[in-house]
Amino acid sequence: MELSGAEIVVQALKDEGVEFIFGYPGGAVLHIYDALFGQEDVKHVLVRHEQGATHMADGYARATGRPGVVLATSGPGATNLVTGIATAYMDSIPLVVITGQVPTPVIGSDAFQECDTVGITRPCVKHNYLVKDRRKLAETIKKAFYIASTGRPGPVLVDIPKDITDPNIKVPYHYPQSVSLRSYKPKVKGNPRQIRKAADLIASARKPMIYSGGGVVLGEAASELTELTRWLNFPITNTLMGLGAYPGSDRQFLGMLGMHGTYEANMAMHECDVLIAIGARFDDRVTGKLDEFCPYAKVIHIDVDPASIAKNVPVDVPIVGQVKPVLSELISLLKSSGHRPDPDALEAWWAQIERWRSLDCLRYDRESALIKPQYVIEQLWEITGGNAYVTSDVGQHQMWVAQYYRFEKPRRWINSGGLGTMGFGMPSAIGVKLAHPEEEVVCVTGEASIQMCIQELSTALQYKAPIKIVNLNNRYMGMVRQWQEFTYESRYSHSYMDTIPDFVKLAEAYGHVGMRIEKPEEVRPALEQAIAMKDRLVFLDFITDRTENVYPMVEAGKAQHQMRLPPWISTDRELA
């Protein structure tokens, strides 16, 4: 089969089984757009801004585990993608990003809409290519999918000059079934000797703790994690990225850890003697002050990326491999050896944890006449049974979802954890909804974040993505305001917007349903009403208590056990 470069791109996507491509046309990709015309196998989703395309593809990838695909033109098209690519990179999300480039002969001449896309994106992709030979196009696209989705996943960009996609020059097309790179051989299985060492250490634990992250979600190892945790009867905490890998309402689950983690999770981390870190990377938002992190613990660290191991925290038993096979191996080894940690010690440890848990650190004022943001999330959780796909933007609302929406299953919690990208929530929810049209998809956001990609409301209408938007409107950039209250003596420097749009009218202007909710008693009926509107996007604008803070909080420079609790909770009084 002889195809032009443009036809090769489209045919390769079909052969790869790509369902959606999120993109925006422009000069350098017009040949590719022409090849997309009139075919239905790969559905093109026309976004309103290229950043939206990356977030939609990212949401799609997080919800399905399959790489999200993006198409944009050269120059500004490519630079608009950068935030979304960096977002995916920080959270190890597989994307294949195809960009047009100016024709090969004019590369380097400052041509119209030229930029060094490969250079600009190099620090925020797993790998990238500039294709200069159309005969290598199909193979390069295959490599991009392979690299993006194996090992520690991540975005891969393929930059294609316009002359390479020339419809008049055809070359033989062959899409390889598989590719192999001599310089890239991601590890699958863990070293058996290390796994044995880990099993021995686990058996000797008296105050064990399991700390798992996004790697368990990405590595499809939630059931192995759950099996291991239950069999050992160990306490477990999840990182922001790892929520849902272990059932959120289970007794052994201590909630999220870290800067806004629960009291019991952070205390158990601090006091534990054996820490089992699984698919997590000891991010600074987790560890707090490094010198005082888990001071009594021997650390086992399982991760597919060797560079994540011993990067921030010294590790006693490093295991490089995919979490799923490593956990299976570990489980069978533990079960066959019959070694279990001392049950009396474990019982005493659980008693201690229950004392910490009795503090009920997430309690808030349920009698308030104002809408408490936590209440909105709790109601959302109840109504959806913990099974909705929930995306978020970045800030207080994100932390409240992490704390109050107890995710029962993996891939349901979709947020920008590493880069912390405002504007991520709504477009990523569209990507999720397109992947799972029958599932409930909710974007929890704030009035500041939502305005960063608001134009995608139009895309949601065109492609029938009836997501629900829960806007926790406190008229502040809430997390900025909170830091200013705590560390800048309440000097609220530019964290307040004097002019906020009427979101009801805004939603209506985009062809959707808008609702404004101002009283606590209206919260639940409004959510129920919105969810009942199956085929409409509903924008729920909740006017919340603007002074509410996220607690507990490990402030910058503090150790994980030095949490700031809400003023209405006292450890001295309640744990005495």
Added chain:
Amino acid sequence: MRHIISLLLENEAGALARVASLFAARGYNIEALTVAPTEDETVSRMTIVTCGDERIIEQITKQLNKLIDVIKLLDISGSGHIERELMLLKVRARGEEREEVKRLADIFRGRIVDVTSQAYVIEMTGDSAKLDAFLANLAPGQIIEVVRSGPTGILRGERGLHL
């Protein structure tokens, strides 16, 4: 601690930029970097001289290994190795200086490869410390120009870094 890291990488456009930008982005030091194709034209060999404590060197090697274009790497300073750097040096050589410079170059096994009435160009190889020592022995103000290639290195014995 000074380390010499040898890499084999795909001879692809941008491979050097990936390595250099990794060092810049993560704040690692590069004291010297050399790169050239090998007997296999699809493979380049790079030698990086860097410094840092054990933890940093471990991260550097891990992060380099993560680059898709990097095929193999080895910290050769960890075992017996030979290190060589080429220096081309232009020095003032007038009157009595001429004999003195020549004698010194001979002691260091340098070769004078260009001569004018006012100056010599000296070619010298050795490990970096030897070249430093030669420079330290010249009289102040005598050096007109120094060009150093940066070190390259190879393991002793039969063991080698190859595909």
